[in-house]
Every structure is written in structure tokens, then in C-alpha cells.
Amino acid sequence: LLLNNLTKAVVSTQSTGVRAMEGKIKEKVMGLGVEELKMYLNSEVGSIEVLQWVLFKQIADKEEYVSKSKPGIHWLISHREPLEMFMTSGKMKNDKFIEALEIFEELFREDPAIQSDPLHLRLAVATSLVFANPIKSRAVKRNNIDWMSRYWYFLDLAEEGTLMPQFTEGTAWHLRFVVGSVYTDDSLTWGRENTSQKKIKN
Numbered sequence: 001l002l003l004n005n006l007t008k009a010v011v012s013t014q015s016t017g018v019r020a021m022e023g024k025i026k027e028k029v030m031g032l033g034v035e036e037l038k039m040y041l042n043s044e045v046g047s048i049e050v051l052q053w054v055l056f057k058q059i060a061d062k063e064e065y066v067s068k069s070k071p072g073i074h075w076l077i078s079h080r081e082p083l084e085m086f087m088t089s090g091k092m093k094n095d096k097f098i099e100a101l102e103i104f105e106e107l108f109r110e111d112p113a114i115q116s117d118p119l120h121l122r123l124a125v126a127t128s129l130v131f132a133n134p135i136k137s138r139a140v141k142r143n144n145i146d147w148m149s150r151y152w153y154f155l156d157l158a159e160e161g162t163l164m165p166q167f168t169e170g171t172a173w174h175l176r177f178v179v180g181s182v183y184t185d186d187s188l189t190w191g192r193e194n195t196s197q198k199k200i201k202n
Helices: 002-007 016-029 034-042 044-058 071-078 080-088 097-110 118-130 147-160 165-169 172-179 185-193 197-201
Strands: none
Touching: 016 034, 016 044, 034 044, 044 071, 044 080, 071 080, 071 097, 080 118, 097 118, 097 147, 118 147, 118 172, 147 165, 147 172, 147 185
16 A cells, blocks of 8 residues: 555645655655665655655644654654654554644653664553544543553563563553553552462463
8 A cells, every 4th residue: 555655646744844744755655666766665765754744644734743853753764663652553543643742742852762672662662553532531531541550550560570571571552551551550559469479371
């Protein structure tokens, strides 16, 4: 589908920024053979350009939002690994990309290790995507789970070695199902402390 989109005529849009990106990509891929097209899409530059285009189509007319004044967002969209992770780690309800980017920005400012530690990055992306739509507490439904507290809760547990090894090996897609629990951090702690290790291993 992506290959077909790239080789079709530029789609009309209200956003001049998106039009410019589409035109730039179209110019690069027109006339390319299948193998050459694959090489472009798999290259560092090509993959970033296409992923940025896909993201900006979701936030048309708000491109100014992802500017250098937002260091976390600017870093995310400028580097292949975090951008690819952000765009390919599962569908987001209601396509709330702006909300997810806002969360990532705050996490990035609070935790510089996101730039260098793979687990921090995966957890930050997972938290951003899953909490773009607020998660109601199962205990008190009028309260939302605090995503910043949830992020640090699991990082602290990981550093303590409390969690099962699969946690540190999980992709951002996997970690979404962990950080997105409807139970409060206190409830999660209670459940962990009151579940026998034998049951966990089984």
C-alpha cells in the first residue's frame, strides 16, 4: 500500500507542508524500479522522509507544532529508530498523534536517558501512544491513571530487578500492554507482592 501511495499523484491537501513533503518524495521515487524503490525506503534518509510524511499527514495544518522549540518531538522525528518505533508500534485510538507527541515531549524533558537507553525509549514511546487517550482507573473511574508516574513506576521496578526479564526485552508494542493497565500503581504493587513466585513462573 505504501509503495502504491508513493507512486500515485500527489494527494491534494490543505497543508502546504505536507504537499511539499509529498512532492519531494514523489520526485525521488518517480521512475525508480522496484529494487531501487526498496533501497530508498530502507535507507536512513528515505525511511525518515516517508515516516515524517505519514506522521505529518495525521497532523496536517499543525506542522509548526513539531518545531525545534519542542526538543523531544524534534529529536523523535529526526531520528529513524524512535520515529519508526512511534509510527509502527500499534494503532492509536482516535489517531491522537498530537496528544501522544505532547506526552513524549514531557517524558523527554524529564528523562534525558531516553536518547541513549533503549528501554527508556521503548517505554517512553509505549507510554506516549497508550496514554494519548486517557486511561480511567478501575478503582475510581472518575480518576485517570497518571502517565508520568506510570512511566517512572516501571522504570524503577526494572532498575530494581523486580520485574520478569521479558519486560526489559519487550518492544514498545509489547510494553503498551504493560503500562496501559487500568489498575493504579498501588494496586499493581499489591498484586505483585501478594502473588507467589511459583504462580508467576507457571
